[in-house]
Amino acid sequence: MHIVIIGNGISGITTARWIRKLSDHQITVISDETDYFFSRTALMYIYMGHMRFQDTQPYENWFWEKNRINLLRDRVESIDIPNKKLNMRDTSSIQYDKLVLALGSKPNKFGWPGQDLDGVQGMYSAQDLEGMEKYSEGLKHAVIVGGGLIGIEMAEMFHSRHIPVTFLVREKSYWNMVLAPDESAMVNRVINKNGIDLRLSTELKEILPDENGKCRAVITNKGDEIPCQFVGLTAGVHPNIAFIKETEIETQKGIVVDEHLETSVKDIYAVGDCAQLRNPPPGRRPIEAVWYVGRMMGETAAYNICGKPVEYQPGIWFNSAKFFDIEYQVYGTVLANPPAEHKSLYWEHPDGEKSIRIVWDDVSGWVIGFQTMGVRYRDEVCRQWIRDKAHIENVLMNLGLANFDPEFYDQYESEVIALYNQKTGANLQLMEKRGLNSVVKFIKKQFA
Amino acid sequence: MAQAHNSLSLSNPHPTGMDTVQKIASAIGGLGLLILFISLFGQINGNYGTWLTASLALMTVGVCVYAWREYMDKPEGIKNNHVWHRTLTNKGLWGWIVGVVLTGFYVVLYFYPQYLGLAKEGANSGLIALFDSLSQALKGQPASQWFVYGALYTLAILIFGVKFLLKYRHNRYQQIRTLSVMFFQLGFAFLIPEILMRLNYPYNNFMNMWPLNYYFFDGWNIQAMTTSGKVGMFMFAWGILMILVISPVLTYFYGKRWYCSWVCGCGGLAETAGDPFRHLSDKSLKAWKIERWMIHGVLVFAIVMTLMVLIFNNGTLRSWYGFAIGSVFSGVIGVGFYPLMGSRVWCRFGCPMAAILGLQQRFFSRFRITTNGGQCISCGNCSTYCEMGIDVRSYAQKGQNIVRASCVGCGICAAVCPRGVLRLENSAIDINSRTDEMKVIMISENGVRI
Numbered sequence: 017m018h019i020v021i022i023g024n025g026i027s028g029i030t031t032a033r034w035i036r037k038l039s040d041h042q043i044t045v046i047s048d049e050t051d052y053f054f055s056r057t058a059l060m061y062i063y064m065g066h067m068r069f070q071d072t073q074p075y076e077n078w079f080w081e082k083n084r085i086n087l088l089r090d091r092v093e094s095i096d097i098p099n100k101k102l103n104m105r106d107t108s109s110i111q112y113d114k115l116v117l118a119l120g121s122k123p124n125k126f127g128w129p130g131q132d133l134d135g136v137q138g139m140y141s142a143q144d145l146e147g148m149e150k151y152s153e154g155l156k157h158a159v160i161v162g163g164g165l166i167g168i169e170m171a172e173m174f175h176s177r178h179i180p181v182t183f184l185v186r187e188k189s190y191w192n193m194v195l196a197p198d199e200s201a202m203v204n205r206v207i208n209k210n211g212i213d214l215r216l217s218t219e220l221k222e223i224l225p226d227e228n229g230k231c232r233a234v235i236t237n238k239g240d241e242i243p244c245q246f247v248g249l250t251a252g253v254h255p256n257i258a259f260i261k262e263t264e265i266e267t268q269k270g271i272v273v274d275e276h277l278e279t280s281v282k283d284i285y286a287v288g289d290c291a292q293l294r295n296p297p298p299g300r301r302p303i304e305a306v307w308y309v310g311r312m313m314g315e316t317a318a319y320n321i322c323g324k325p326v327e328y329q330p331g332i333w334f335n336s337a338k339f340f341d342i343e344y345q346v347y348g349t350v351l352a353n354p355p356a357e358h359k360s361l362y363w364e365h366p367d368g369e370k371s372i373r374i375v376w377d378d379v380s381g382w383v384i385g386f387q388t389m390g391v392r393y394r395d396e397v398c399r400q401w402i403r404d405k406a407h408i409e410n411v412l413m414n415l416g417l418a419n420f421d422p423e424f425y426d427q428y429e430s431e432v433i434a435l436y437n438q439k440t441g442a443n444l445q446l447m448e449k450r451g452l453n454s455v456v457k458f459i460k461k462q463f464a
Numbered sequence: 465m466a467q468a469h470n471s472l473s474l475s476n477p478h479p480t481g482m483d484t485v486q487k488i489a490s491a492i493g494g495l496g497l498l499i500l501f502i503s504l505f506g507q508i509n510g511n512y513g514t515w516l517t518a519s520l521a522l523m524t525v526g527v528c529v530y531a532w533r534e535y536m537d538k539p540e541g542i543k544n545n546h547v548w549h550r551t552l553t554n555k556g557l558w559g560w561i562v563g564v565v566l567t568g569f570y571v572v573l574y575f576y577p578q579y580l581g582l583a584k585e586g587a588n589s590g591l592i593a594l595f596d597s598l599s600q601a602l603k604g605q606p607a608s609q610w611f612v613y614g615a616l617y618t619l620a621i622l623i624f625g626v627k628f629l630l631k632y633r634h635n636r637y638q639q640i641r642t643l644s645v646m647f648f649q650l651g652f653a654f655l656i657p658e659i660l661m662r663l664n665y666p667y668n669n670f671m672n673m674w675p676l677n678y679y680f681f682d683g684w685n686i687q688a689m690t691t692s693g694k695v696g697m698f699m700f701a702w703g704i705l706m707i708l709v710i711s712p713v714l715t716y717f718y719g720k721r722w723y724c725s726w727v728c729g730c731g732g733l734a735e736t737a738g739d740p741f742r743h744l745s746d747k748s749l750k751a752w753k754i755e756r757w758m759i760h761g762v763l764v765f766a767i768v769m770t771l772m773v774l775i776f777n778n779g780t781l782r783s784w785y786g787f788a789i790g791s792v793f794s795g796v797i798g799v800g801f802y803p804l805m806g807s808r809v810w811c812r813f814g815c816p817m818a819a820i821l822g823l824q825q826r827f828f829s830r831f832r833i834t835t836n837g838g839q840c841i842s843c844g845n846c847s848t849y850c851e852m853g854i855d856v857r858s859y860a861q862k863g864q865n866i867v868r869a870s871c872v873g874c875g876i877c878a879a880v881c882p883r884g885v886l887r888l889e890n891s892a893i894d895i896n897s898r899t900d901e902m903k904v905i906m907i908s909e910n911g912v913r914i
């Protein structure tokens with residue numbers, strides 16, 4: 017059987033690796049972006065000089081041949097579904113028995129005047145990185161549009177090269193659709209502290225060209241004109257499915273898939289950023305454009321393709337990011353605008369750069385989410401508590417189990433408890449401090 | 465909310481490259497180095513003490529002021545911007561220059577000390593004479609090339625240690641660890657042995673054990689210790705105790721890091737002066753294969769050599785070992801190649817001590833680096849900055865613990881990870897299963913697990 021995978025990102029590659037683990041099928045992975053799989057999440061570190069491009073490739077180049085994963089650098093122009101054939105840009109067409117669509121995303125553009133000018137781009141692909149590198153030469157001012165995770169990464173990138181940045185954020189506060197006001201305010205502070213010109217509640221209206229068709233300034237919805245030679249469009253991404261739309265494969269925002277990640281057409285699967293779950297599990301969104309989802313979907317799809325049907329079960333949500341020097345982690349449900357029954361305890365360090373938030377259900381007392389800034393929490397423990405519906409007071413007393421900061425770091429769990437006691441009149445004491453011994457015991461107990 | 469647009473140049477107030485103060489600091493440090501160079505060519509005669517003090521002070525001030533400017537006016541955090549852009553740290557022009565100069569220094573030091581001014585008879589001259597006064601003050605003898613080397617080595621660990629402390633001021637593990645290597649170098653590797661010699665006891669670094677200290681079982685060394693009264697006997701007993709009891713026990717509890725990145729002088733230099741070059745270590749599987757052959761080969765060599773000395777009283781192998789491993793490998797290549805092959809070439813490919821501790825760490829130690837469930841984004845920072853060339857990411861992205869013989873527990877992988885994935889930990893409870901966790905695998909034959 018010949019399995020063809022379009023896309024060599026995390027989802028496509030994970031699919032390929034697992035198919036190889038599970039079977040001897042012939043595997044071909046096609047991408048028009050790069051010869052080898054690299055970590056998109058590390059694009060910023062290449063620009064900032066932390067790593068070279070090859071350092072972002074998780075596998076050495078010999079890996080693919082050794083594992084008999086055939087790599088092809090080309091673009092798929094269209095799919096001939098009745099004949100199970102892919103029409104390619106450069107090479108002759110390719111026959112498949114099963115097809116995996118791992119097409120990823122594309123940066124959003126909202127029809128702004130001037131959005132296709134020279135010097136205006138998003139940051140998604142290796143080519144985008146080359147573009148940034150090219151435009152950075154002699155760049156005096158950059159404007160970034162869109163206050164999400166990629167926008168702040170782009171700001172940090174230019175910052176590292178001492179290129180002044182204006183950061184236009186439509187919302188009242190950075191990423192406040194996801195972060196609660198306290199955490200969002202913390203990130204605002206960090207952005208300002210680093211000398212980024214953060215403009216909240218500000219939208220892009222228009223990008224102005226110079227005589228050569230290159231951007232020379234942006235105009236905001238407040239009427240300000242900001243001269244710049246580069247505009248970064250980072251207002252989110254959408255599934256990269258233009259050529260799928262022309263086929264009979266069902267699409268909405270993304271490629272619609274069932275629990276087995278199969279599309280409406282038999283033997284065609286979709287994974288990663290481009291896939292949209294017809295019936296997302298409770299608490300999960302239909303499209304989740306994050307690394308981990310691509311990885312989990314890839315594994316699930318491989319099982320299904322190899323005749324071992326399993327449903328996609330992503331489990332409890334988790335994610336992480338880094339805002340300049342502040343690390344962010346979340347486990348479970350922590351909403352920016354929570355319903356009344358979500359109670360939340362928010363502790364913040366006096367330095368204003370560390371915080372711990374715990375969310376629980378007011379009626380049952382079950383813990384449903386953790387969110388930390390500048391403090392590392394332990395995935396296994398947090399998600400175990402959420403899965404087990406642990407009671408908030410029980411969790412607090414054992415909170416040290418969740419601490420994942422390096423040795424010798426201050427532990428703030430007793431301060432979190434003190435805050436809880438003060439707010440509720442309870443009299444809880446911290447019983448577990450940070451440390452692997454108790455964690456192992458805790459986890460063993462859960463599985464016993 | 466019209467803001468004045470000319471305030472936009474606000475971004476990143478820290479200049480690219482060096483600022484004026486840093487340029488002055490570099491000049492000051494360079495002046496200190498220049499004094500050493502001038503003395504090397506016999507141009508300093510007399511007033512040795514003053515010149516030496518001036519030189520050491522200038523270098524100290526230069527490095528400390530430079531580092532202060534580099535880090536203290538920036539927010540705390542990881543400082544790897546432009547590491548791969550600068551020719552000193554990307555195997556470019558400056559890297560080669562420093563590599564060649566360092567290598568040249570080691571060749572002269574080991575094989576042609578007369579060019580440093582070492583006199584077989586009579587008074588030293590040149591660079592070595594410059595250190596005579598310090599040597600006299602400490603051990604009551606004129607300096608040797610080894611004294612000069614020891615003093616400069618210690619200075620490097622101290623001043624670049626200060627730089628590292630400032631760079632990692634947000635990370636208490638790095639702080640304590642660095643203070644520890646600075647302490648052990650200054651006290652145990654430098655001052656105590658010299659003072660012992662002043663008191664007519666044999667030279668002894670209590671923290672340097674066989675087989676790193678490959679002459680421990682040499683006849684002359686055993687004799688020196690056993691004929692130096694209680695103190696000598698203590699040295700002998702302590703040396704044996706270190707090998708047989710202290711080091712295995714500590715490695716069992718904490719992994720080999722207690723030695724390699726907290727105590728050892730070779731590690732100390734790698735972690736301080738060598739820190740800017742840590743990313744240059746080769747991460748390929750091939751390098752790992754070569755590493756395993758080489759380091760265990762050296763270990764076997766060291767053991768055979770010692771047995772030859774002990775049982776057959778045959779020193780031929782021993783002198784070969786001293787030349788090939790003790791001099792060429794540990795010094796010339798080990799340090800000289802910092803800017804080309806990273807800071808731990810010796811520790812990774814050549815140190816027999818690292819080999820022994822590594823085997824202990826791999827097979828019976830509570831130590832491991834744990835990965836935080838599925839949080840890894842495969843970015844590669846951990847692997848890039850692992851000075852031992854461990855492909856940390858290959859474990860982290862599978863959710864597997866890192867249990868590797870070569871890991872020196874420096875903790876830098878955990879520090880640079882932008883997603884908080886890695887943690888250095890010890891536990892006895894799951895000691896036998898610490899390597900086989902694969903948490904990110906979602907599905908298994910027995911159903912779904914996350």
Ligand SMILES: Cc1cc2nc3c(=O)[nH]c(=O)nc-3n(C[C@H](O)[C@H](O)[C@H](O)COP(=O)(O)OP(=O)(O)OC[C@H]3O[C@@H](n4cnc5c(N)ncnc54)[C@H](O)[C@@H]3O)c2cc1C
Pocket residue numbers: 022023024025026027028046047048049050056057058059060090091092093118119120121139140141166169256259287288289290304305306307308310336337841
């Ligand atoms: C800068 C940046 C930082 C990020 N940081 C994080 C993070 O910290 N954490 C996190 O969870 N997520 C992060 N993400 C999101 C994460 O990277 C994506 O969710 C993930 O890479 C998607 O993987 P994928 O395999 O679905 O698609 P992709 O990685 O996009 O792979 C799709 C590939 O398919 C190729 N392709 C598409 N169509 C065709 C065709 N017709 N022919 C040939 N090839 C084709 C594309 O060129 C591309 O190479 C980040 C994304 C970016 C851009």
Ligand code: SF4
Pocket residue numbers: 833849850851852853854856866870871872873874875876877878
């Ligand atoms: S794995 Fe981490 S702790 Fe071990 S040597 Fe490498 S960087 Fe240091």
Ligand code: SF4
Pocket residue numbers: 839840841842843844845846847856857860861880881882883884885886
């Ligand atoms: S640095 Fe962290 S996120 Fe990046 S590959 Fe290593 S463990 Fe994964």
